[in-house]
Amino acid sequence: xxxxxxxxxxxxxxxxxxxxxxxxxxxxxxxxxxxxxxxxxxxxxxxxxxxxxxxxxxxxxxxxxxxxxxxxxxxxxxxxxxxxxxxxxxxxxxxxxxxxxxxxxxxxxxxxxxxxxxxxxxxxxxxxxxxxxxxxxxxxxxxxxxxxxxxxxxxxxxxxxxxxxxxxxxxxxxxxxxxxxxxxxxxxxxxxxxxxxxxxxxxxxxxxxxxxxxxxxxxxxxx
Numbered sequence: 001x002x003x004x005x006x007x008x009x010x011x012x013x014x015x016x017x018x019x020x021x022x023x024x025x026x027x028x029x030x031x032x033x034x035x036x037x038x039x040x041x042x043x044x045x046x047x048x049x050x051x052x053x054x055x056x057x058x059x060x061x062x063x064x065x066x067x068x069x070x071x072x073x074x075x076x077x078x079x080x081x082x083x084x085x086x087x088x089x090x091x092x093x094x095x096x097x098x099x100x101x102x103x104x105x106x107x108x109x110x111x112x113x114x115x116x117x118x119x120x121x122x123x124x125x126x127x128x129x130x131x132x133x134x135x136x137x138x139x140x141x142x143x144x145x146x147x148x149x150x151x152x153x154x155x156x157x158x159x160x161x162x163x164x165x166x167x168x169x170x171x172x173x174x175x176x177x178x179x180x181x182x183x184x185x186x187x188x189x190x191x192x193x194x195x196x197x198x199x200x201x202x203x204x205x206x207x208x209x210x211x212x213x214x215x216x217x218x219x220x221x222x223x
Contacts, residue, residue, distance in 0.1 A: 001016060001025070001026065001029050002014060002015050002016055002020075002026065002029045002030050002033060004033040004036060004037075007186065008190075009042070009043045009044045009045065009190070009193050010044070010045050010046070010047060010186050010189045010190055010193070011033075011036075011037045011040075011044060011045070011046045011047070012046075012047045012048075012049060012182075012186070013030070013033050013034075013037075013046065013047070013048045013049070014048075014049055014050060014051060015030070015048060015049070015050040015055065015056060016050060016051070017050070017051040017052045018052065018054070019054045019056070019057040020050055020054055020055065020056040020057065020104065021056070021057050021058060021059065021060040021061075021063075022056075022058065022059050022060050022078055022081075022103055022104075023060040023063055024060075024063070024074065024077065026060075027077050027078065027081055030081060031080070031081055031084065034046075034081075034084050034085065034088060037088065037090060038088060038089060038090070042196075043193035043194050043196055044090050044193060044196045045090050045091045045092070045093070045189035045190065045192050045193050045196065046088065046090050046091070046092045046093070046189065047092075047093045047094075047095055047182070047185045047186050047189050048092070048093075048094050048095065048111065049094075049095040049097065049181075049182050049185065050095075050097060050098060051097075052098060053098045053099060053121075054098045054099045054100075054101075054104070055094070055095075055096045055097060055098050055099065055100040055104055055108065055121075056100060056101070056103070056104025056105075056107060056108075057099060057101050057102070057104055058101050058102030058103035058104045058105070058106075059078065059102060059103045071222075072221060072222060075135060075221045075222060076218050076221050078103060079135070079137045079138075079215045079216070079221060080215070080216070081107070082106060082107065082110045082137070082138075082141055082215050083110075083212050083215035083216050085107065085110035085111060086110040086141070086204065086208055086211065086212060086215070087201060087204050087205055087208065087212055088201070088204070089196060089197055089198060089200050089201030089204070090195075090196040090200065091112050091113070091188075091189060091192035091193075091195055091196070091200070092110075092111040092112045092113070092189075093111060093112065093113045093114070093115065093185040093186075093188050093189045094107075094108040094111040094113070094114045094115070094185070095115050095181045095182045095184075095185035095186075096108060096114060096115065096116040096117065096121065096123065096172065096181065097117050097121070097178065097181045097182065098117070098120075098121045099121050099122055099124075100116075100121070100122070100123045100124070101122070101123075101124050101125075101126060102124070102125060102126055102127065102130075103138075105123055105124060105125050106125070106138055106141055106142060108123070109141060109142060109145040109146070109171075110141065110145075112192075113173045113185075113188050114171070114172040114173055114174075115172065115173065115174045115175075115176060115181055115184045115185045115188065116163040116166055116167070116172040116174070116175050116176075116181070117163050117175070117176070117177070117178050117181050118162075118163035118164055118167075118175040118176055118177060119163065119177070119178065120162075120178070121162070121163065122160040122161060122162060123160075123161045123166045123171055123172065124154075124158060124159065124160045124161065125142065125154045125155055125158060126158045127155070127158065128155070128156060128157065128158045129158040133223075134155065135221060135222055135223055136214055136220075136221075136223045137211075137214045137215040137217070137221065139155070140210065140211040140214040140215065141211050141215060142154070142155060143211075144208055144210070144211040146169075146170065146171065147169075147170055150169045150170055150171065153169075154169075154171070163175035163176075173188075174188075
């Protein structure tokens, strides 16, 4: 399960050491950690990271297929998690040490910055290949955070981007060696500590107002 640590004023949220799929319990734990970071006072920033082969492999499809009657509520909870990260009033950095797929890739886009391992691992939106269309809110999130041509390619072709390609496409901000992923993310976060607070939250809320409105719309989350 996810765990939250604090290194001076940088919170580090470790998402886990498995596939880190979006099981309801996992979503609850991550949301609670984000609430703790949001309610903290003073200079602070947030890094999310993971251990092992995956940063996150996205939705927990096994759980979802076993609980089809809860599909709508589950999607709403995923959208809420994306919205919370996108609007968090602290600078957020995702340290992508492993595969970052589907909803995991979308979650990374909800961060302010991304650092990815250069030599191994892929960032990918595989929905076109697995016959699962993006919800309107997911589409809004991706298109609000990527350049139009990159969003078009990533969403329509399910391309798997390695670290260098992801950096060239503007999906991630830095591609570095395996041992430097987390430390580089912490370094970026540490440089932004003093920007935490209401003003930053307002800037994010206004910058991403259309995407946030769609993410928070519970009337028809599946489209």
